[in-house]
Amino acid sequence: MIKPLGDRIVIKVSEGDMKTASGIVLPDTAKEKPQKGEVVAVGCGKVLDNGQKVAPEVKKGDKIIFSKYAGTEIKVDGVDYLIVRESDILAIA
Amino acid sequence: MIKPLGDRIVIKVSEGDMKTASGIVLPDTAKEKPQKGEVVAVGCGKVLDNGQKVAPEVKKGDKIIFSKYAGTEIKVDGVDYLIVRESDILAIA
Amino acid sequence: MIKPLGDRIVIKVSEGDMKTASGIVLPDTAKEKPQKGEVVAVGCGKVLDNGQKVAPEVKKGDKIIFSKYAGTEIKVDGVDYLIVRESDILAIA
Amino acid sequence: MIKPLGDRIVIKVSEGDMKTASGIVLPDTAKEKPQKGEVVAVGCGKVLDNGQKVAPEVKKGDKIIFSKYAGTEIKVDGVDYLIVRESDILAIA
Amino acid sequence: MIKPLGDRIVIKVSEGDMKTASGIVLPDTAKEKPQKGEVVAVGCGKVLDNGQKVAPEVKKGDKIIFSKYAGTEIKVDGVDYLIVRESDILAIA
Amino acid sequence: MIKPLGDRIVIKVSEGDMKTASGIVLPDTAKEKPQKGEVVAVGCGKVLDNGQKVAPEVKKGDKIIFSKYAGTEIKVDGVDYLIVRESDILAIA
Amino acid sequence: MIKPLGDRIVIKVSEGDMKTASGIVLPDTAKEKPQKGEVVAVGCGKVLDNGQKVAPEVKKGDKIIFSKYAGTEIKVDGVDYLIVRESDILAIA
Numbered sequence: 001m002i003k004p005l006g007d008r009i010v011i012k013v014s015e016g017d018m019k020t021a022s023g024i025v026l027p028d029t030a031k032e033k034p035q036k037g038e039v040v041a042v043g044c045g046k047v048l049d050n051g052q053k054v055a056p057e058v059k060k061g062d063k064i065i066f067s068k069y070a071g072t073e074i075k076v077d078g079v080d081y082l083i084v085r086e087s088d089i090l091a092i093a
Numbered sequence: 094m095i096k097p098l099g100d101r102i103v104i105k106v107s108e109g110d111m112k113t114a115s116g117i118v119l120p121d122t123a124k125e126k127p128q129k130g131e132v133v134a135v136g137c138g139k140v141l142d143n144g145q146k147v148a149p150e151v152k153k154g155d156k157i158i159f160s161k162y163a164g165t166e167i168k169v170d171g172v173d174y175l176i177v178r179e180s181d182i183l184a185i186a
Numbered sequence: 187m188i189k190p191l192g193d194r195i196v197i198k199v200s201e202g203d204m205k206t207a208s209g210i211v212l213p214d215t216a217k218e219k220p221q222k223g224e225v226v227a228v229g230c231g232k233v234l235d236n237g238q239k240v241a242p243e244v245k246k247g248d249k250i251i252f253s254k255y256a257g258t259e260i261k262v263d264g265v266d267y268l269i270v271r272e273s274d275i276l277a278i279a
Numbered sequence: 280m281i282k283p284l285g286d287r288i289v290i291k292v293s294e295g296d297m298k299t300a301s302g303i304v305l306p307d308t309a310k311e312k313p314q315k316g317e318v319v320a321v322g323c324g325k326v327l328d329n330g331q332k333v334a335p336e337v338k339k340g341d342k343i344i345f346s347k348y349a350g351t352e353i354k355v356d357g358v359d360y361l362i363v364r365e366s367d368i369l370a371i372a
Numbered sequence: 373m374i375k376p377l378g379d380r381i382v383i384k385v386s387e388g389d390m391k392t393a394s395g396i397v398l399p400d401t402a403k404e405k406p407q408k409g410e411v412v413a414v415g416c417g418k419v420l421d422n423g424q425k426v427a428p429e430v431k432k433g434d435k436i437i438f439s440k441y442a443g444t445e446i447k448v449d450g451v452d453y454l455i456v457r458e459s460d461i462l463a464i465a
Numbered sequence: 466m467i468k469p470l471g472d473r474i475v476i477k478v479s480e481g482d483m484k485t486a487s488g489i490v491l492p493d494t495a496k497e498k499p500q501k502g503e504v505v506a507v508g509c510g511k512v513l514d515n516g517q518k519v520a521p522e523v524k525k526g527d528k529i530i531f532s533k534y535a536g537t538e539i540k541v542d543g544v545d546y547l548i549v550r551e552s553d554i555l556a557i558a
Numbered sequence: 559m560i561k562p563l564g565d566r567i568v569i570k571v572s573e574g575d576m577k578t579a580s581g582i583v584l585p586d587t588a589k590e591k592p593q594k595g596e597v598v599a600v601g602c603g604k605v606l607d608n609g610q611k612v613a614p615e616v617k618k619g620d621k622i623i624f625s626k627y628a629g630t631e632i633k634v635d636g637v638d639y640l641i642v643r644e645s646d647i648l649a650i651a
Contacts, residue, residue, distance in 0.1 A: 002344075004370040005336050044336065051331040052144040057098050057137065065095075065167060065176075072369055074344060083344075083369045090165055090176045091097040145237040150191050150230065158188075158260060158269075183258055183269045184190040238423040243377050243416065251374075251446060251455075276444055276455045277376040277415075281530075283556040284522050323522065330517040351555055353530065362530075362555045424609040429563050429602065437560075437632060437641075462630055462641045463562040467623075469649040470615050509615065516610040537648055539623060548623075548648045 002076060004083055007046035009058060011037040011066060011082045035068045036093060040081060056086050063093045095169060097176055100139035102151060104130040104159060104175045128161045129186060133174060149179050156186045188262060190269055193232035195244060197223040197252060197268045221254045222279060226267060242272050249279045281355060283362055286325035288337060290316040290345060290361045314347045315372060319360060335365050342372045374448060376455055379418035381430060383409040383438060383454045407440045408465060412453060428458050435465045467541060469548055472511035474523060476502040476531060476547045500533045501558060505546060521551050528558045560634060562641055565604035567616060569595040569624060569640045593626045594651060598639060614644050621651045 004010050014036045039062045045053045058064060071084035097103050107129045132155045138146045151157060164177035190196050200222045225248045231239045244250060257270035283289050293315045318341045324332045337343060350363035376382050386408045411434045417425045430436055443456035469475050479501045504527045510518045523529060536549035562568050572594045597620045603613045616622060629642035 002370050002372055005368055006366070008369060010370065047327075047333055048140075048144055049142045049328045050144065051327055051329065051333065054140055054144065065165075067165065072344075072346065074370075087099070089098055090101060091095050091103065091167075093095055141233075141237055142235045143237065147233055147237065158258075160258065180192070182191055183194060184188050184196065184260075186188055234419075234423055235421045236423065240419055240423065251444075253444065273378070275377055276380060277374050277382065277446075279374055281556050281558055284554055285552070287555060289556065326513075326519055328514045330513055330515065330519065351532065353556075420605075420609055421607045422609065426605055426609065437630075439630065459564070461563055462566060463560050463568065463632075465560055467649050467651055470647055471645070473648060475649065512606075512612055514607045516606055516608065516612065537625065539649075 002041060002074070002081070004041055004043040006043050007054075007056065007086045008043045008083050009039055009056060009086055009089060010041040011064065011071075011084060012040050013037045013080050013082055036063065036065050037082065038063055042086075046086065058086065058089060058092060065090045065093055095134060095167070095174070097134055097136040099136050100147075100149065100179045101136045101176050102132060102149065102179055102182060103134040104157065104164075104177060105133050106130045106173050106175055129156065129158050130175065131156055135179075139179065151179065151182060151185060158183045158186055188227060188260070188267070190227055190229040192229050193240075193242065193272045194229045194269050195225055195242065195272055195275060196227040197250065197257075197270060198226050199223045199266050199268055222249065222251050223268065224249055228272075232272065244272065244275060244278060251276045251279055281320060281353070281360070283320055283322040285322050286333075286335065286365045287322045287362050288318055288335060288365055288368060289320040290343065290350075290363060291319050292316045292359050292361055315342065315344050316361065317342055321365075325365065337365065337368060337371060344369045344372055374413060374446070374453070376413055376415040378415050379426075379428065379458045380415045380455050381411060381428060381458055381461060382413040383436065383443075383456060384412050385409045385452050385454055408435065408437050409454065410435055414458075418458065430458065430461060430464060437462045437465055467506060467539070467546070469506055469508040471508050472519075472521065472551045473508045473548050474504055474521060474551055474554060475506040476529065476536075476549060477505050478502045478545050478547055501528065501530050502547065503528055507551075511551065523551065523554060523557060530555045530558055560599060560632070560639070562599055562601040564601050565612075565614065565644045566601045566641050567597055567614060567644055567647060568599040569622065569629075569642060570598050571595045571638050571640055594621065594623050595640065596621055600644075604644065616644065616647060616650060623648045623651055 002010055039058050039060055041060060042056045042058060045055045047053055066082075066084055066089045070088035071082045074081050074083060095103055132151050132153055134153060135149045135151060138148045140146055159175075159177055159182045163181035164175045167174050167176060188196055225244050225246055227246060228242045228244060231241045233239055252268075252270055252275045256274035257268045260267050260269060281289055318337050318339055320339060321335045321337060324334045326332055345361075345363055345368045349367035350361045353360050353362060374382055411430050411432055413432060414428045414430060417427045419425055438454075438456055438461045442460035443454045446453050446455060467475055504523050504525055506525060507521045507523060510520045512518055531547075531549055531554045535553035536547045539546050539548060560568055597616050597618055599618060600614045600616060603611045605611055624640075624642055624647045628646035629640045632639050632641060
């Protein structure tokens with residue numbers, strides 16, 4: 001499986017349904033065009049200036065909202081994934 | 094419910110009345126176009142360079158003024174919410 | 187009353203008289219167009235990278251000079267206020 | 280053999296096959312145009328502001344995905360190598 | 373009297389004579405257009421990231437050379453003053 | 466002899482042969498146009514924010530690859546030298 | 559005599575001879591157009607984020623090479639001086 005480095009997070013993007021289980025609907029004209037997805041893999045976390053690692057706030061399986069124009073697309077076995085930095089994740093839905 | 098990450102804050106925007114309970118009126122031509130709203134959910138706070146977390150100064154239920162062009166719009170059950178960084182919140186009204 | 191966050195300061199702008207009690211006159215063609223005003227409310231202060239809070243140097247009632255193009259205008263009961271960062275305040279007059 | 284400095288990593292670029300052993304396919308229209316390769320040599324790691332060295336997360340032999348427009352091309356005995364910073368490496372595939 | 377904040381310094385600008393007591397002449401075509409003046413008031417000094425205050429290197433009465441395009445003009449009783457940051461002061465003449 | 470300051474390194478540029486002893490060939494169309502050379506003198510190293518000096522990773526006599534558009538050219542007795550920052554040196558060849 | 563502040567250095571520029579005692583010749587077409595000169599006065603040194611002062615690596619009398627487009631020209635008794643930051647000094651010749 002793919003293992004992101006540092007503060008990077010691998011996301012399985014939810015292209016179709018724009019409404020989450022908890023009822024969050026993402027508008028078309030949102031300013032930063034957020035998208036939802038599910039966390040697939042997390043890195044070790046950001047390394048601070050004092051050498052300390054900050055564990056990511058999200059874990060595998062979390063439903064998240066992230067900024068659309070962030071990250072790099074990759075494909076694993078025909079499924080779209082996105083590698084973003086944790087700072088591009090806005091909230092856990 | 095939606096849970097913002099890090100120093101992000103979820104706000105319920107007050108679109109209609111531009112005058113708060115304490116009488117604050119927001120002008121149309123304000124330079125940074127501030128808006129008012131109510132805090133719905135707060136993140137854990139910003140992580141400093143020494144690894145310390147700074148708890149947000151605002152809490153759920155606070156009436157706040159924030160910079161209009163900040164943040165990302167989301168919708169939960171037909172209600173507009175905004176996810177902003179705490180640094181985009183100017184004051185508690 | 188309005189309570190600014192962090193290192194923000196609420197100022198009551200002095201629009202009319204451009205000469206303070208101590209005789210400071212602000213020229214029309216000043217490069218950064220400073221203005222004078224009175225501090226109405228102060229935030230808790232800036233949070234440094236080590237988590238320490240730095241109390242603002244100004245307090246309620248101080249007559250100050252600040253950079254004109256800084257901050258966000260708000261109105262409380264018909265009076266103009268400005269929310270600026272403490273770093274936009276140049277001096278106590 | 281070539282020895283990169285600091286947080287730099289030498290990569291043997293995989294030009295031909297765009298599908299890794301674990302089945303990751305890189306699309307042509309990816310936003311940041313990631314590429315895959317194999318780590319050939321690693322530097323000592325980044326030096327933090329407190330003087331501490333952070334050992335790279337990748338080691339010789341790791342199959343990696345990196346941002347295409349990063350780094351500097353060099354040739355050793357007719358083989359293409361790329362010298363990138365570790366922060367340009369997105370994930371271990 | 374006016375009291376500058378933080379690392380700001382109030383300067384009485386010497387408009388007329390471009391030659392100081394120690395014989396320093398400032399050319400018309402200097403790249404950064406330095407000017408000379410006299411320190412009138414100093415702030416408490418810059419606050420470092422560790423919370424420590426650095427006392428200014430200049431004191432009231434010092435004849436100084438500073439960068440011309442720095443700072444904000446103010447007038448006190450008809451005399452031109454300039455509020456600059458200490459980092460805009462080049463040398464004590 | 467010339468003594469570079471801080472994290473600067475003096476390099477004797479190898480203009481002619483584009484193939485090192487270990488067989489590294491530098492292509493004409495490399496994105497950052499790297500060049501090879503030999504270290505002639507090194508500074509004391511970069512000073513970190515905590516006051517600690519980081520000794521350079523390269524030493525006199527090292528064959529190195531560096532970014533072409535970095536640094537300042539000087540001539541000593543008709544020989545071309547280049548003064549670069551250590552961060553402009555990519556690898557020891 | 560003029561006393562530079564902080565990490566600033568006062569240099570007596572050598573306009574005429576472009577060849578130093580140790581034989582360093584500065585080319586006309588150098589990318590950063592370095593120049594040589596002699597250190598006339600040094601400041602106390604740069605203040606780091608932890609409040610520590612770093613004494614300058616150069617001292618009065620040192621023959622140095624510096625970046626031409628750096629600093630501010632001043633004149634003392636008809637002699638050209640230049641005030642530069644220590645980081646603009648490349649090497650001791």
